[in-house]
Amino acid sequence: MAKEAKTNAMRMLDRMKISYRVIRYECDEFVDGLHAAEITGTPVEATFKTLTTRGKSGECYVIVIPIAEEIDLKKAAREAGEKSLEMVHVKELTALTGYVRGGCSPIGMKKQYPTLIDRSAEQFDELYVSGGRIGLTLCMKPADLLKACHGKTADLVKSPSQTE
Numbered sequence: 001m002a003k004e005a006k007t008n009a010m011r012m013l014d015r016m017k018i019s020y021r022v023i024r025y026e027c028d029e030f031v032d033g034l035h036a037a038e039i040t041g042t043p044v045e046a047t048f049k050t051l052t053t054r055g056k057s058g059e060c061y062v063i064v065i066p067i068a069e070e071i072d073l074k075k076a077a078r079e080a081g082e083k084s085l086e087m088v089h090v091k092e093l094t095a096l097t098g099y100v101r102g103g104c105s106p107i108g109m110k111k112q113y114p115t116l117i118d119r120s121a122e123q124f125d126e127l128y129v130s131g132g133r134i135g136l137t138l139c140m141k142p143a144d145l146l147k148a149c150h151g152k153t154a155d156l157v158k159s160p161s162q163t164e
Contacts, residue, residue: 007132008098008108013140018148021139022131032102033067037128040137044068047128047137048121050104052097052113055082060096062115062149064106064129069118069157079116079154105132106149115151117142122153 006014013020025039037047044067051063051071061080065071077085090101098110106115106129121127121142129145131138145151 007105007136009105009130009132009138010108012108013138013144013148016148018140018144020144023128023137023139025135025137027102027135036102036137037067040128042128042137042139045120046124046126048118050106050130052088052093052104053080053085054088055080056084057082060088060111060113061085062106062109062113062151063156064115064117064121064145064149064151065157066118066120071156072158075154076116076156079156080114099130099132100134103130103132103134103136105130105138106145106151107138108132112150115149116154116156117146117149117151118156119153120157121145 023040033049037044047067048064049067053061053063063071063076073085094100097104124142126139127142127145128137128139
């Protein structure tokens with residue numbers, strides 16, 4: 001069997017000598033992060049999704065939040081120093097990041113965008129994020145994820161009262 005090619009995210013982690021585990025799963029088409037966590041058996045609360053946003057200034061920002069949570073665009077904009085943020089349209093995602101929807105990793109994008117990771121990541125020994133391809137999850141320490149994507153932590157999700 002031929003060895004599977006590494007993704008940009010994996011190559012970057014290797015270059016930085018950051019330890020990670022690869023979890024592969026069968027997935028013909030991306031459904032959502034909850035579905036991926038269910039298939040792989042990864043803990044939902046420690047599995048994070050990568051969202052790409054654009055500020056009023058035109059600058060892009062990468063937001064990494066728990067898969068079961070909803071982004072609070074106002075909080076994220078404040079943390080990014082922007083008036084407002086909006087989600088990047090899925091049609092633009094590959095051109096901006098080099099990744100497809102459902103396989104977008106916060107590590108190894110075409111360009112290093114400012115990256116914000118939800119503060120809740122700090123409570124886990126290990127985090128699970130997309131590995132840069134649908135059907136590929138990476139597991140690593142939160143501090144290593146922050147280092148790899150030059151990220152900072154912030155409060156980025158809607159509070160329970162906002163989602164009702």
